[in-house]
Amino acid sequence: MNEQRREGEQRPGGEERSAESLSAKDLFLGLIHSFQAAAMQQMGKVPNPYTQKIERDLPQAKLSIDVLEMLQARTSGNLVGEEARFLQHVLTELRLNYVAELEEDKKGKAGSPPPAGGAPPGGGTQPPPATPES
Numbered sequence: 001m002n003e004q005r006r007e008g009e010q011r012p013g014g015e016e017r018s019a020e021s022l023s024a025k026d027l028f029l030g031l032i033h034s035f036q037a038a039a040m041q042q043m044g045k046v047p048n049p050y051t052q053k054i055e056r057d058l059p060q061a062k063l064s065i066d067v068l069e070m071l072q073a074r075t076s077g078n079l080v081g082e083e084a085r086f087l088q089h090v091l092t093e094l095r096l097n098y099v100a101e102l103e104e105d106k107k108g109k110a111g112s113p114p115p116a117g118g119a120p121p122g123g124g125t126q127p128p129p130a131t132p133e134s
Helices: 024-042 058-074 081-110
Strands: 005-010 016-018
Touching (some): 024 081, 058 081
Antiparallel strands (some): 005 016
């Protein structure tokens, strides 16, 4: 039998752990965690692990959340307590973060960015800042 090994996974005693030894529960929780990490990265909450840059792609983040919602609906009644609670927790966290990112976008669009050179909106001049007198 060809046994695949995952890098860095070790059994007690130093022996590597095979992918075949992971339970269905472990695999399911890992799947949920993968989509959670992807969505957080897509919302710009964590850097891309390859580029080390913050990247935002809200439509893709929404798709990741939608996939988790689909998994929740399709597995309803078939999950053990820990699996159901973890999935619900992840979805709640992602939804709250997604709404916060949408609100941040709305704030950014509502307030126009200041013109180049720091001139105030409307083209008026601004008096110099007051300095304390000695």
